Amino acid sequence: MSEKIKISSGLYVVATPLGNLGDITVRALATLRSVDCIACEDTRVTRDLLRFLDIAPPTLVSVREHNERTAADAIVLRIAAGEAVAYASDAGTPAISDPGGRLVAAVRAAGFPIVPIPGVSAVTAALSAAGLESTAFTFLGFAPVAAGELAEFVAIIGTRVETSVCFESPHRIEKFLLALAKGLPADRRVVIARELTKKFETITALNAGEIEAWMPLHADKMRGEFVVVIAGAANATRASSFEARALLKVLLQELPPAKAAKLAAKITGESREALYELAESLKN
Numbered sequence: 001m002s003e004k005i006k007i008s009s010g011l012y013v014v015a016t017p018l019g020n021l022g023d024i025t026v027r028a029l030a031t032l033r034s035v036d037c038i039a040c041e042d043t044r045v046t047r048d049l050l051r052f053l054d055i056a057p058p059t060l061v062s063v064r065e066h067n068e069r070t071a072a073d074a075i076v077l078r079i080a081a082g083e084a085v086a087y088a089s090d091a092g093t094p095a096i097s098d099p100g101g102r103l104v105a106a107v108r109a110a111g112f113p114i115v116p117i118p119g120v121s122a123v124t125a126a127l128s129a130a131g132l133e134s135t136a137f138t139f140l141g142f143a144p145v146a147a148g149e150l151a152e153f154v155a156i157i158g159t160r161v162e163t164s165v166c167f168e169s170p171h172r173i174e175k176f177l178l179a180l181a182k183g184l185p186a187d188r189r190v191v192i193a194r195e196l197t198k199k200f201e202t203i204t205a206l207n208a209g210e211i212e213a214w215m216p217l218h219a220d221k222m223r224g225e226f227v228v229v230i231a232g233a234a235n236a237t238r239a240s241s242f243e244a245r246a247l248l249k250v251l252l253q254e255l256p257p258a259k260a261a262k263l264a265a266k267i268t269g270e271s272r273e274a275l276y277e278l279a280e281s282l283k284n
Contacts, residue, residue, distance in 0.1 A: 003033070007031065008113070009083055010113035011079060013086075013087050013094050015093040015120050016028065016119070017119075018120050018122055019196070019199075023120045023197060024053065025117070032053070032055055033055050034084065035085060036085065037058055037060075037083055037085045037086070038061070039075055039086065040060060040063065040090075041089045041094075042064070046090075068100075069102055072107070073106065075107065076112070080110070093121045096139070097141045097142060097167050120197070122167070122196055125196050126196060126229050127163070130203075131205060132231050133163075137163040137164070138162055140166050141166065143168065143172070150175070150179050153179075154179045154183035154184065157183075157230055159245075160233060162232045163229060165229050165230075176228065178212065179277075180211060180230065181211035182271070186208055188208040188233070190208050194221055194225070200224065204218075204221070243268060244268045244275060244278075248260055252279060257280050
């Protein structure tokens with residue numbers, strides 16, 4: 001489908017490929033060809049995408065995380081004037097750990113239609129290839145950077161019954177994987193999806209207890225964009241983790257973190273190292 005179609009004014013939220021251009025949908029192509037304006041995270045990235053798709057670029061407007069609130073006002077004015085505007089992030093589905101949410105909210109608040117043009121999502125792509133039972137899952141975005149917050153983040157993942165999905169960047173992936181190795185039960189299943197749909201795509205499934213030994217042997221796989229999928233806990237494990245957390249809070253009222261973690265480990269049978277990291281995060 002190479003011709004333009006008649007399209008009503010409003011905001012069209014368009015999913016774009018993660019890396020493989022073959023993943024663009026027919027509907028997305030028709031929409032991008034037909035709108036009056038494309039708001040996008042990075043005009044250079046979107047201009048390149050349009051060139052690869054053989055689409056003559058309409059007006060391109062930058063709507064990034066740092067200017068989204070103010071740029072949204074200009075987009076609302078365009079739609080009010082009768083324009084059809086598409087929004088595309090650099091890759092995947094907008095507003096999922098990407099800009100777009102504020103823009104959608106502003107357009108809706110102004111009373112104009114929002115039309116999703118669904119397609120590729122790194123979250124669902126990773127889940128589909130994880131091999132885990134994912135009747136329910138929670139998308140957690142990017143892990144926190146601070147050590148104490150990261151330890152608590154992992155501890156909470158460890159208690160979740162549903163599957164957890166996280167994004168991670170190449171310069172933080174090693175720290176995040178080591179935190180999972182230390183903070184999760186050794187038999188908890190972890191799937192590391194790297195560079196999804198791209199030339200160097202890899203999907204590795206292993207237990208949390210195997211991560212530390214695996215990492216030095218696969219240093220070449222620490223580059224690129226990552227989606228990490230973590231299996232949920234059994235109900236008994238979830239209960240045990242909550243008990244350990246509650247116990248630590250009580251012990252920390254009287255003991256330093258190291259002693260509190262040692263005693264909690266003896267009582268609960270959980271990892272002393274993981275409990276110490278959790279104790280440090282609770283203390284701060």
